Amino acid sequence: MQDVSLLAPKDVRELIRKQEITGPTAGMSKGYTQANLAILKKEHAFDFLLFCQRNQKQCPVxxxxxVGSFSPALLAKDADIRKDIPKYRIYRDGVFTEEVNDITDYWEDDMVAFLIGCSFTFETPLLESGIPVRHIEENCNVPMYKTNIPCIKAGVFEGPTVVSMRPMSPEDAIRAVQITSRFPAVHGAPLHIGNPRQIGIEDITKPDFGDAVTIKPGEVPVFWACGVTPQAVAMQSKPSIMITHAPGCMFISDVRDEVYSVI
Amino acid sequence: MQDVSLLAPKDVRELIRKQEITGPTAGMSKGYTQANLAILKKEHAFDFLLFCQRNQKQCPVxxxxxVGSFSPALLAKDADIRKDIPKYRIYRDGVFTEEVNDITDYWEDDMVAFLIGCSFTFETPLLESGIPVRHIEENCNVPMYKTNIPCIKAGVFEGPTVVSMRPMSPEDAIRAVQITSRFPAVHGAPLHIGNPRQIGIEDITKPDFGDAVTIKPGEVPVFWACGVTPQAVAMQSKPSIMITHAPGCMFISDVRDEVYSVI
Incomplete structure (x- = not known):
């Protein structure tokens, strides 16, 4: 078995296209940016792009x-967004209807694909600075919560901010603010540190998405805006069809993580 | 005469709305962000927003x-974009036809206004770090040049990057990279330092827009992406109507400069 963490992105995408990889992509092609996917029809594209523009921490495009092109040319010139993600979800009128490994049969000429930044990109520099990332340690999905922080509305798109949470020592939290501030294109600095209730989270042990993780004595929960936000918001507006990646099954780009640092 | 550098943005906008101020806004409401304006009809709005998204250094939105609203709500809740800029320019089919102080009579229900970041925002921290800004010293407009750096195309919008230039010592240039990197929302770090020919500028003494400034012995020219780019590119596509601010006559927002720093 090849070590997919060391494979070039194009080689992993080829395995995905052949459906030899059909599951989560965490850890694959280490050092290269992975992205969330949201596909909408042209009629919603301006409002959705404007929503992302107004809510850049939640929706870093x-x-x-x-329109109609399945080539994410800025992220990977030779990629085909219809085939190069291990698993897709189809939503009709806001309802999840099926999960597939290839969306060629679903593609329409007036579709637009949005590739949105993912916190995987800043977890590498956190780890490299010696900051433990609990859901990686516990080998589960990052815990995610709906908050009372509203996104700024754009056209039909509106809704609450979803956050991801990583517990750490207060000293590590300060360093994590510095590190993630360097990456505004992938959620940037945290939105909140400390008290979950202040942002409308009633029970930290019950995430709305993903898995609960251990918070050790003396640790504080640190919350970042999460790429699930735009998907959740788009679904709430019940578009006739919307296609996303399945959780954890991301698009692996040819762009190195560090390219997205501003300093 | 009031010192307009100390007036609150809303008070300056009121003087502008009454047409008691009809000229350049440099230095007014010091510490508050000023913005470039581009108004297009809805039919071009998605492509133009996508162009800005793909060329964030040139076009920081x-x-x-x-659509149809004249309220730039994120920048100033009570502002009216049709009246609160001292001077506007009207372009029909890409040709400049007239200059006016109020565009109420030109406004159409399917217009969308784009407010785009301006390097005024990072000149304040440059000055505060003791880095001289030559065009301010020489009391003229910043020199701007067309380069051979292409923007990334989006729909009908394409064209070369326009840059602004500030000459400084190599030591100040290094510090200026650090300072402006903090402000990705207003052009961010420079695009080039040193050799104008490398980016397609044949004669540094002949800017395409603005005024030439002195380059002293031992200084290097430092080039930043410029907010003139999106206007130049939009005009090149010859939309039936486009409205912009007149050079130097910017929109003064209620947002403090420092809000746009990422760290």
Whole structure:
């Protein structure tokens, strides 16, 4: 078995396209940016792009395809967004209807694909600075919560901010603010540190998405805006069709993580 | 005469709305962000927003109005984009036709206003760090040049990057990279330092826009992406109507400069 963490992104995408990889992509092609996917029809594209523009911490756009094009050219010139993600979810009128490994049969000429930044990109520099990332230690999905922080509305799109949470010592939290501030294109600095109730989270042990993780004595929960926000918001507006990646099954780009640091 | 550098943004906008101020806004409401304006009809709005998204260094979007709305709500809740800029320019089919102080009579229900970041925002911290800004010293407009650096195309919008230039010592240039990197929302770090020919500028003494400034012995020219780019590119696509601010006559927002720093 090849070590997929060391494979070039194009080689992993080829395995995905052949459906030899059909599951989560965490850890694959280490050092290269992975992205969330949201596909909408042209009629919603301006409002959705404007929503992302107004809510950049929640929805950091990395690439948008031309109308009808399935090439995410800024992220990977030779990629085909219809085939190069291990698993997709189809939503009709806001309802999840099926999960597939290839969306060629679902693609329409007026579709636009949005590739949105993912916190995987800043977890590497956190780990490299010696900050433990609990859900990686506990080998589960990051805990995610709906908050009472509203996104700024754009056209039909509105809704609450979803956050991801990583517990750490207060000293590590300060360093994590510094590190993630360097990456505004992938959520940037945290939105909140400390008290979950202040942002509308009633029970930290019950995440709305993902898995609960251990918070050790003396640790504080640190909350970042999460790429699930735009998907949740788009679904709430019940578009006739919307296609996303399945949780954890991301698009692996040819762009190195560090390219997205501003300093 | 009031010192307009100390007036609150809303008070300056009121003087502008009454047409008691009809000229350049440099230095007014010191510490508050000023913005470039580009108004297009809805039919071009998605492509233009996508162009800005793909070329964030050249076109850092600070606010986009809802279709038909003249309220730049993120930048100033009570402002009216039709009246609160001292001087506007009207372009028809890409040709400059007239200059006016109020565009109420030109406004159409399907117009969208784009407010785009301006390097004024990072000149304040440059000055505060003791880095001289030559065009301010020489009391003229910043020199701007067309380069051979292409923007990334989006729909009908494409063209070369326009840059502004500030000459300084190599030591100040290094510090200026650090300072402006903190402000990705207003052009961020420079695009080039040193050799104008490398980016397609044949004669540094002949800017394409603005005024030439002195480059002293031992100084290097430092080039930043410029907010003139999106206007130049939009005009090149010859939309039936486009409205912009007149050079130097910017929109003064209620947002403090420092809000746009990422760290």
């Amino acid at each position: 990395l690439d948008v395809t031309e | 600070l606010d986009v109005t809802e």
